[in-house]
Amino acid sequence: MEHVAHDTPERRAFYEAIDKEGLSALWTNLSTLITAEPRSTCQPFLWRFDTIRHRMMEAGGLITAKEAERRVLVLENPGLHGQSKVTTSLYAGVQLVLPGEVAPAHRHSQTALRFVLEGKGGYTSVDGERTIMSPGDFVITPAMTWHDHGNDTDAPMFWLDGLDIPVVQFFDASFAERLDEDEQPVTRRTGDSLARYGRNLLPVDLKRTTHSSPIFNYPYEETRDALERMKAQDEWDPCHGLKLRYTNPVTGDFAMPTLGAFIQMLPKGFSTLRYRATDATVYVPIEGRGRSRVGDRTFEWGPRDIFVVPSWHHVTHEADEDAVLFSCSDRPIQEKLGLWREDRSNA
Template structure:
């Protein structure tokens, strides 16, 4: 651009500014980048460190006072956003013995991945899912849910929500039931019995009681871990993913929720994946074993129950020092629905 043009353009910009007009040509490359350049950073939260802070919070504020006693895992590259990626939220929630986190519902969809304790529950529309370590429990948007802990030990789980996605669309609503718990509608485990065995009640029958598009909300560790081990015993391993299984919505074979996908992986001891990148920012939880995640030029150690975030379009290589089992969730569901998702094996 000739130097003599710049002063004239600057005067034009100043004249336009009060009328909320901006020149696209000054920002086109930032608005339409050649490839994703996420401000989110690769990061690891050590479970032991986070747990110590969470237990301190448990001494200072009750679940009822807090409504949800949670420590947010905010990505250091996204300060002030409460996001672990641009589109997802993550936090660790604590329910102490005898506590109930009051019943509410909201537009945001959530998953709970249990990290510690046994016997607490998440109730969805009045049905309890009794939780064990590494169970996956869903609370889809708009459904009443509360949490309780009748056991004698603390319960800690990872909350994964689409809060930043809902905020992007300015589409968030929330409502309190006005009671600590939803009245019980059916016995615990009823949904698993009806929808959890690759079968379902015939649609329209009196037994078909769950929402048509999201019938199942409890995926037990005992079942997914057995399936993953069975596949690993006979299937050829994928060089970029290891052995991997995706959690499915039995209604349509798609992702577990409209905005969130989830999967598990198993890497045998000594196995190292080839580098791979994808546009879905992904949150990993180490279920078992130890290893390393190579994220670009950074190496992050992996230990049981640690949480690691891999930003969009960041090359990931996984190394397993011992047999390594991982749980992961991402915004892949949203991206596929919007025709945005891409992946690349490097």
């Protein structure tokens, strides 16, 4: 669809005239509006957790969790500078809650995920239920659910935050509220949602009231056990190794309507074939070491490092030891809109 119309003084005068009337000529920018392939300024990039951790501890001495409301360092993609975006559709950051702190209760239109990077025993409360967090746990806070975070341990807690902020901004549909108290009342026992919905059972008269999963914490201990048992079958996808998606037990769909979350295992020495898809993806290795080639860049990674693969960029992974990688993307939205596409043909 690349076509360039030669400019003339008459055309320039026409464009200037219609500009004042809130009009523009489609033929002057059609090729940038409808592109032959995905095109964005999002760049492949890797953040070292050691660097993030050092800066976060510095921030911990400068501002409290309550003052900040959420003490987070935003993972800002270099190609999207100043936009607080890790990809064109996702926000991501790393949050720190120090011993004895509480990140006050609030709720908002944006859906959020937490992937625990370091620390054990801190908690997140969601709509009256408290869940205790450990490294590798996948925790969700659905849209407009009250949530607060706290740390009763003697060590700092770090986790990855992922939110659909750019999506909600695009639709201009953001609402937010703060609770009068720092911590919401806990009205349900810890583990209630997992017992109720996470054992291949559902309440007999369950009425669906939300598009998100009723499970708030997908414990890494259970996830890791599932991967290890499946590993014994020795069936590996050439592009993904062994890759699973976190699901909503009520519908079988993704755990959240706007954020897809995945976990995958790569055995020692495994190298994937080239793969690309339209959902720009954020990866977090939680175990193992290896490298990923994204386009023409190669990232060496270890536990808790974070890297991004932009839309329609070829990626390959290679594991130097058994590795487990968490990832998230906007795939649920793209699938529902009929936009998601993958490519294995160049593998």
